[in-house]
Amino acid sequence: MTAKQIIVAGILDTKGDEIKFLAERVKAAGGKPSVLEISVGHEVGWADISLSDVVARVGKKKEDIFALDRNSASDLIAQGAIKLIKEMREAGQVDGIIAYGGSMGASIATRIMQSLPIGFPKVMLTTMASGDVSPYVGTRDICMIYPIAEAGLNKVTRPILNNAAAAVVGMASPPDMEGIEEKPLIGCMMFGVTTPCVLRASSIVEKAGYDVMINHAVGSGGRSMEELIRDGYITGILDITTHEIADEMLGGVLSAGPDRMTAAGEMGIPQVIAPGGLDLINFGPKSTVPATLLKETDQPGRGLYEHNPTVTCVGVSMDEIYEIGEHMARKLNAAKGPSIMCVPMRGWGACDLATPDIELGWAGPGAGPVWAADENNPQWSKRSMRYVQALKATIDPDKDNLEVILVDKHMNDPECADFLAELLLEMLKGKWTKGNRADHPFVIPF
Template sequence: MTETRTILVAGTWDTKDDELGYMADVIRAQGGRVLTMDVSVLGDPSVPCDISKHQVAEAAGASIAEAIAAEDENVAMQIMARGSAQVAARLQAEGAIHGVVVLGGTMGTDLALDLCSALPLGVPKYVVSTVSFSPMIPPERLPADIQMILWAGGLYGLNSICKASLSQAAGAVLGAARAVELPRRDRPLIGMTSFGKTVLRYMVDLKPALEARGFEVAVFHATGMGGRAFESLAAEGAFAAVLDFAPQEVGNHLFGSAISAGPDRMTAAGQRGVPQAVSIGCYDLVDFVGWNPIPERFAANPTHAHNRLLSSVVLDGPQRRMMARAVMEKLASAKGETVFLLPLEGGNEWDRAGAPLHDAEGLAAYVDEVRKACPPNVRLVEIGAHINDPAFTEAALAVVDGWIGAGLLSKG
């Protein structure tokens, strides 16, 4: 806990000099080191920063003169956003920084999201913002492990109210940098998507079985941010294979839910050629924010209130066909071994025969559309069971064992 860590403190030092300097002082007082980075355009800090605004602009392939000449603060700050992301990524890769804290209003927050997105999962990322948790921040721009704190009372100048936020952020990022256990790479990692055990249970048996084969297994909660983290790691090449058995986020995005992992969900593993098995966990549900009204276009659909945060619309047959086509269109571009496991008796615990959300015709429509839309690069494996039955787990393990036998996947 006493090991020295260096924190990048970034912001517009021309206008937020006092606030940024205060956070830097708190970090130093706690035994940390600081690198300062200026992302301002027009003015200058009272004391030169370790990384000047000119260096930031140059990292974006531009100059401060160009940013000023644009006569558009949005254009100028996007130059600085690109440059700051490049600089932060380089510093982290070199081991020069171990965490970052960025401060700003809407402009600074816009830049902070790009900067933090450039850093790998596990590197502490803190944003102190006047618009933390605001609906103007789209989920797809949030790195999976970002931390935000509201910069209350801090629009202009220091005071005891805003110091409470600034000091928390400074202490938190340093503490996180000291305490974090970064992901290991000593065993091949399999990424899996799922939901809680009340609805999907395959991970309970699959995880220990895969670990016994020498793999590390990370299970991602497919409720928007979980899918974002899953795709981010897949794009980085962190996974030796993926078992993407809960594709519901594809449907969430398709049908306009705010609980989205973005338009690129279910693409990164395929683009990297990583072996992937996909299935139908909660394929029949679209989740919406529970405290908002269900969109009028779904007025005729049954709904399920999971809790006060989350409500699900049960898709009808034509909508399930749309979902099947959307998934197959994504898989059609996959460059690696791709298997679709199709359990013919249902895709979540609530849709079993006799369960409250069972819809035999809807399931039949989905199965039919999968068969029709399955592209030639995808191997379709039909299973005469439910996704939560042992037969599904056995089929999934057979796929993994086949990859191992074919040399597509190496055990740890």
């Protein structure tokens, strides 16, 4: 078997010995290493792929790089390396990448890794792996390994580098997945409070002949889903857990950024959307919840819920949900493909229940912590009613590809999950038309 070609990247003027050792271990594991220099101080002269080769891809010389501040230099080095490795991939000259470094090395190397496709082996050894790795991982399948020490070869670090080298060579030599049928892929978003609905709906879609990818709606999950849609992986989406939008607009910690809920509309794929979990703003420990919100938790629907020691939720207010409804409606108005906003009127998650129901996610005692009944229709959520008002004021009623459907169910009711799945399947089969579910027993006129 031909040896797999592995890029071994690092800042060689400060970690040259470690990178040499890592390359040796890649070779010992059966790979063919090529050392890539991403140094920002000076060029060492012994790399297989020199810094000069890298920065030439962006029209620069090494002297140009060394005259810059380190931030600007690292940006150009990353840009050049991305172009160079793209050329190598297209020529069949690279099968995986591994890097070792501190914060600067990790910053440059993981930018390169983020440019590579899903499934391409990517291993990053860095002491930064013990903290917040989101800037390094982004939305790609990067394996982060904490190497204990930032530098030095000894009885602690050598086994770690040896293991990592074996890992990347092994990742570049996976067994064939024979007999596994690739089916059209449906995207789905889930959070703990919407789990009963998502698992039931996704099971129905799977039984209809599709694969389902369930992303965790914690910010990175939403960003990954948007990217997967744009990259063409996703055929349709059950976007029925959308609270990342509330966190983006209201200062929560699980924001997926301003582009959440845009890719499906731009790409024209079928989308069924629901405000699952949109009753909550998410924070870390209770001590991190803004004092202004803590003072309001006695207001209807604004309740506080400590999910665990590291996650605390606060209810979305009625004014806030109106603004969110307007925001989401504008995104839907721009959608090119078949799109349905389905609003469960009896609550949007496990914390948004009028009475305890363990099957729907809330054991009690009493109502869910963010439940607030509508004054005129107490069986319905006040938040749902306010959200619907925003949709009515903003949704374009003349778009034949866009419909708002109100259902007299809770988000986690089995009937609601079934209905959401059925709507998407109708779209995927080309059988959906606006208004064709108006006579359904629990559909409420919009």
